[in-house]
Amino acid sequence: MSQKPAIPKGTRDFLPNDVLKRKLIFSTISDAFHRFGYQPIETPSFELSTTLMGKYGDEGDRLIFRILNSGEKVRKADLEALASDNLPRFANSLSEKALRYDLTVPFARFVVQHQNELSFPFKRYQIQPVWRADRPQHGRYQEFYQCDGDVVGSDSLRNEVELIQVIDQVLSTLNLPGFTIKLNNRKVLSGIAEVCNASDQLIQLTVALDKLDKIGEDGVINELMDKGFDSSLVDSIKPLFQLKGSFEERISFLSTFLSQSEIGMKGLEELGYIHSKFKDNPLKKGQLELDVTLARGLNYYTGAIIEVKAHEVEMGSICGGGRYDDLTGLFGVKGLSGVGISFGADRIYDIMETLGLFPADLSSGPDVLFLNFSEEEADQCAIWANAVRDLGKIAEVYPSQAKLQKQLKYANDKGVKWVLFYGEEERQKGMVILKQMESGEQYAYSASAWLSSWEG
RNA sequence: GAGGUUGUAGCUCAGCUGGUUAGAGCGUCGGAUUGUGGUUCCGAAGGCCGCGGGUUCGAACCCCGUCUUCCUCCCCA
16 A cells, blocks of 8 residues: 655755755855855754753743653653643653754854864854754745854954854845845833833834834734833824934934933944944845844844845845844853844745746756667776766766657756767777757767867 | 644545435556557556544544644754
């Protein structure tokens, strides 16, 4: 009985063409990091549950894929916890390992564990899959790649500037027609909450603000009202909805708005510093925008918040990041500040596919296919094939003496550029025939010299 | 986790109010063509109609459950 082939929800197979396109994105990202002096690392697919649990909030914990203990270990199951309906504790007793949920927490663990082998500031990049037990949706999967770059052990805002340059480099190289790099600062958000007398409700306030472009002004106001903010607060926040103009204009507006908040002014100063560094050293294609509604990842970001949106396509952010003071505090090393970004390779892929940005020759087939007429002639073709490969071209010999029709169809389907005929007829004449698949034209060469005169 | 939606051939989809043996296009394979592909013509293979239960003389179609698809929340890349 054969079973119906299927893969788990939220996962994908990648066909040869898909892989080539994905590799282009990955290599563009790693090249960019590499050129800025970042070093590659890798961490295991799964970590100890204790490393991951509790780091992403209750929502996050729910979305972590856990690995069931195997063998005798299942005996450790805490049946008392089950009986008393303590499901989290019961789950913990069944599972000691979990698939990584992102690359940041494993990186923090990595830095602490290898602190004596690293020299700081440590700049690393990492391109590996992560897993989330999320409900799949457009552009959202249960297994997807993250491409992270972080600097740990340096407070300098020059790191933020550099990471923005990396983003610009990557997305410009991939030929995205345009993209906006949105900047905000956690301190500005704290300042806003402070001047609105809502410091204790910072998270609810910013989560609502974050939805401005999605649900509009009225939507944000309704949400704030629903959450019990009083109307005087809502009124005091309204001016922010009108924030328009250039980066400088927005800063000058905010410096009035936040003038009573020390922390808010500090955040503005940081934003201004970062922005000023691009005056004489401009970005290639990226446009910087100050967006006070940006609030992603609020749980651990403490300074800069970065998010990138592609133009011309309706799609969530394709890159995000920010600064988190005390990245490694959870693992026992205090005072190491980190700042990092994460590219969403899958979304970049979707955008490039939608806009037709992948180069056409990416998936071009082998340069030459040697048709197989007989064992003896195929042996000669195999020798030639190696010579072609030594020229840096792709060559293959058809593995069996199938009908020519089948061999040519194979060449056609695979996008082979040239096909070489060397059968009994050609061998006796000391010739080869080269056929250009696209045009169908055929050329005869002498068997001893075809390779040097072939321009394929 | 909440709400909605989808599931029929490898793919995209028809299938009437419940009524014989479930269809088409594309793709695949074979032939026309024993040494020439992409076009054309002919032919063939390929279906527990998502899965399990129920209603009925009778179910792809109605009901329940379950899984799955896509979407909106939540959250996020």
